[in-house]
Amino acid sequence: MSAELLIKNGRVIDPANGVDKQCDVLIADGKIAAIGKIDKSTQSTIDATGKLVTPGLIDIHVHFREPGDEEEETISSGSAAAVAGGFTSVVCMPNTKPPIENETDVEYVHRKARKARKTHIYTMGAITKGLEGVELAEMGFMAEAGAVGFTDDGRGVQDPAVMLRALKYSSMFNVFIAQHCQDDRIAGNGVMNSGYYSAILGLPGIDPLAEQAMLWRDIQLVKKICSGTGFQPVKTRPRWPCHIRYHAQHISIEGSVELIRAAKKDSIPITCEVTPHHLLLTEENCAEYDTNYKVNPPLRTSKDIEALKQAIAEGLIDALVSDHAPHLQSEKELEFLTAPFGIASLECSLALFIKALIEPGVIDWPRLIEMMTARPARIIGVDKGTLSAGKQADITIIDPDAEYEIDVNKFHSKSRNCPYHGWKVKGKVEKTIVGGEIRYSCGN
Ligand SMILES: [Zn+2]
Numbered sequence: 001m002s003a004e005l006l007i008k009n010g011r012v013i014d015p016a017n018g019v020d021k022q023c024d025v026l027i028a029d030g031k032i033a034a035i036g037k038i039d040k041s042t043q044s045t046i047d048a049t050g051k052l053v054t055p056g057l058i059d060i061h062v063h064f065r066e067p068g069d070e071e072e073e074t075i076s077s078g079s080a081a082a083v084a085g086g087f088t089s090v091v092c093m094p095n096t097k098p099p100i101e102n103e104t105d106v107e108y109v110h111r112k113a114r115k116a117r118k119t120h121i122y123t124m125g126a127i128t129k130g131l132e133g134v135e136l137a138e139m140g141f142m143a144e145a146g147a148v149g150f151t152d153d154g155r156g157v158q159d160p161a162v163m164l165r166a167l168k169y170s171s172m173f174n175v176f177i178a179q180h181c182q183d184d185r186i187a188g189n190g191v192m193n194s195g196y197y198s199a200i201l202g203l204p205g206i207d208p209l210a211e212q213a214m215l216w217r218d219i220q221l222v223k224k225i226c227s228g229t230g231f232q233p234v235k236t237r238p239r240w241p242c243h244i245r246y247h248a249q250h251i252s253i254e255g256s257v258e259l260i261r262a263a264k265k266d267s268i269p270i271t272c273e274v275t276p277h278h279l280l281l282t283e284e285n286c287a288e289y290d291t292n293y294k295v296n297p298p299l300r301t302s303k304d305i306e307a308l309k310q311a312i313a314e315g316l317i318d319a320l321v322s323d324h325a326p327h328l329q330s331e332k333e334l335e336f337l338t339a340p341f342g343i344a345s346l347e348c349s350l351a352l353f354i355k356a357l358i359e360p361g362v363i364d365w366p367r368l369i370e371m372m373t374a375r376p377a378r379i380i381g382v383d384k385g386t387l388s389a390g391k392q393a394d395i396t397i398i399d400p401d402a403e404y405e406i407d408v409n410k411f412h413s414k415s416r417n418c419p420y421h422g423w424k425v426k427g428k429v430e431k432t433i434v435g436g437e438i439r440y441s442c443g444n
């Protein structure tokens, strides 16, 4: 007899199929067997009354620090954090030590992921060798080994000629190029947003223009390549007219929203993502020199937050990501100028997005789930993010009404650099099911 699991009576939200109704989900042999009213006795049943049953959440931007900084996070500890956060798939950034820049490195991540046996782990590869921004890495071999895309995340590709080559080259393998949009010459040695607070705190600032300038430049590059491949703006478009796929990582300012809005209107093949910290925190949080608020791109202003929320309401933002960036306490205890950038938030990002977007009514549940399942799946080009019959049974069960306090000491992640400790939030992951197996259960 085949292994069956029945999830009874939940609110099933499957945005890719336009489903939002109270019903049951039957899993058999690790796959979705049926959705609807199912009267059947199975080996195991989960009562999901009052809960949300959604496709397994997908986070396309996490840092698991292996190889190189295993004391901060490993693929194994990061995977445990992922399923505790409701994520059945995550995408690791390649800025490890050494970076993921060839076929063997990609295979290394996959091998470690199989061993961890928690969540599905994908990796991106470096755009340039050593993340130095000069010479292209072995993108073709990495794509063949299963890298889902390329980025030098941690910094942007500064040289436009290198970026142009990377975009053209990536289109041959139908993988996406993601950019940490920041012009180093404008950003200089900044450690927080440049403005009133950086001035009174006496800290070097990162001008928002550093992000805007690089995003603008990249859009011109994408446009240029598309125009050489029969790209027709708007009216006569076939959608995605060329194979280039460009993704702007963690956009944080109003200026970027405007650029994305205009680019999407012109059918430029661009997608983008937003983090919880750029929706919930501002530069003012740095006022006490607490390095848990030091992040790159830096925390901006409430005006930027409003612009990002407006963009989300309009459907301009494709994915919600944590940019989970674990760091050692000893490093974060350094002074603000020298401490590393980053926030570890994989385990609480769902609750944070609920706080930022559902509670104030910016969007509803199906829209939120879509930006955490189907749309990110499309960006990385994997057949996931839906509850269609026959698909692998990756499912997250969420209690939308459960209230709790975020406690970093309960994190499965190895790191605690999280400014949300003690925050009261609503919305808890009850169960995370990966390939039909329950890999996380709340309270266990
Ligand atoms: Zn980044």
Ligand SMILES: [Zn+2]
Binding pocket: 061, 063, 093, 153, 154, 323, 325
């Ligand atoms: Zn990152």
